Amino acid sequence: MKIRVLPVLVACAALVGLAPSAFAAGPVESGNWTEDSPSYDVQTCQGGKVNGLTFSLPSASAFDACGNGAPRAERRYRNYSGGGTNYSSGVRQFSGTFTISSMGGNRISLKQTFNGDDGPYFMLAVEKTGRLYSVEGGGTINSGIAKVGTAVRVNTVHDVQAHTLRVYINGSLAYTDNNAPGGAFYDKIGAYKTSSGSGSITVNWSDVHFWRK
Amino acid sequence: MSVVRARLGAVLLVLGLAACTADSGLTATRTGSTEIRLTWPAAPDTALGQVLEYRNQAGGEFTELAFLPANATSYTHSELIPRTDFYYRVRTVFGRESTSVAVALPTGSGPAAPEGDWAAPRSRPSPPGPRNSLRDKENSGAGPTDLHAEAVGTDGVHLSWTDHARDEDGYLLEVTPANGSAVRVAAVLGPGVNEVGVYPLEQEHTASYRVAAFYYGQTSSVAHETTGA
Incomplete structure (x- = not known):
């Protein structure tokens, strides 16, 4: 019986990279979490473009009478389980990974927790140096981490009744609010030029999940 | 017969994965x-x-x-x-690294780097010539050369280089501040990229830059x- 020897594996790194992932991301902070699957609307303005989970803003905005006129390319999530259009109870968890592939602009929000019609409650934004900061108050969330070409993992845990929000960046606690407002909330991801922001960005989100308990 | 070959193949695959x-x-x-x-x-x-x-x-x-x-x-x-x-x-x-190039951003008042796509990673056409393998330990010809770095306004740095590798997984852009702060990877770029702009951190306003063609x-x-x- 002839035995044919398989060709030598091409490259270890490539082989590892090709190994199929059979695992979806799970929740962090152990507990009786249930995965949620809110639907979403795509919102664009002033030349912003959305292609799947890739969001881009141009360097020079084309005039577009939309919303408040700020350039944006986002997903607005809605229809949360146990909450209706927005969520107003429970402990809500978000996780996702973003990678900036190009950034010629500055001070652009990547992730928002909106407080219903009251406007944004928490906005995670990036400066051109790669510094992540909270738009509300301007405090640094992580300096220099959001460099071009590098993935950054974001986990948020929002306890509506306890009025707390925790934001983790690459597994480490990066922001805490123990005095969060009440009301109804929803999530947005993508790219939104803040009032002090400018210019272009292309950012890809991946592995986006929601849970509740 | 085909079952034996399949099982042998599976064993070889597992052994190969274990070696990786x-x-x-x-x-x-x-x-x-x-x-x-x-x-x-x-x-x-x-x-x-x-x-x-x-x-x-x-x-x-x-x-x-x-x-x-x-x-x-x-x-x-x-x-x-x-x-x-x-x-x-x-x-x-x-992988292999380029030589270092120092850049000092201008101090004082002056225009910041302009808005626009000047910082976007790009692959410019390369000069003619052979591309070399990074994995060939005997051949240093795969490393990037001709690194050019210049200030853009008061807060940006534009870099370009010549790519000589044919099998890189990408390029790393390293920044070494002149004040002795830690070396930082400022960007991870895809294969074939040979031009990019960055905005240095405050401690990097006087720094040296180097690019490395790399593989895992x-x-x-x-x-x-x-x-x-």
Whole structure:
């Protein structure tokens, strides 16, 4: 019986990279979490473009009478389980990974927790140096981490009744609010030029999940 | 007969996979309720650096946690998500670097770098000539050359270089501040990229820049720990 020897594996790194992932991301902070699957609307303005989970803003905005006129390319999530259009109870968890592939602009929000019609409650934004900061108050969330070409993992845990929000960046606690407002909330991801922001960005989100308990 | 070949093939595949992810002694130890310390043996002398990665599930995608020098053998991951699994691996990075170029951003008042796509990573047409393999240890011709770096306004730096590699996994852009602060990987670029702009951090306003054509080498086995409350 002839035995044919398989060709030598091409490259270890490539082989590892090709190994199929059979695992979806799970929740962090152990507990009786249930995965949620809110639907979403795509919102664009002033030349912003959305292609799947890739969001881009141009360097020079084309005039577009939309919303408040700020350039944006986002997903607005809605229809949360146990909450209706927005969520107003429970402990809500978000996780996702973003990678900036190009950034010629500055001070652009990547992730928002909106407080219903009251406007944004928490906005995670990036400066051109790669510094992540909270738009509300301007405090640094992580300096220099959001460099071009590098993935950054974001986990948020929002306890509506306890009025707390925790934001983790690459597994480490990066922001805490123990005095969060009440009301109804929803999530947005993508790219939104803040009032002090400018210019272009292309950012890809991946592995986006929601849970509740 | 086909069943025997299939089983033999499966055995060879498993052995091959085991060789790719050799046990490199990566250990994860919980040193506090929400702190994990990682240790591992030193990388080969020929390594450019190492990439430490993590994830919170047993499978799925890893996220880069830190780009570390080749002689790094430990890392502390702190203020972690409580009651959560953490899985880690270390990947060795090999390749060749350019020479360094120093840039000092202008001080005082002056225009900032303009808005626009000047900073976007690009692949400009390369001059004619052979491309070389980074994996050929005897041939240094695969490293990037002709690195050019210049200030753009008061807060940007534009870089371009000549790409000579044909099998890189990408390019790393390294920044070394003149004030002795730590070297930083400022960008991770795809294969074939030979032009990019960056905005240095404040401590990097006078700094040296270097690009490295790189490929990933051996990957460690995965180490796991669970944080406390």
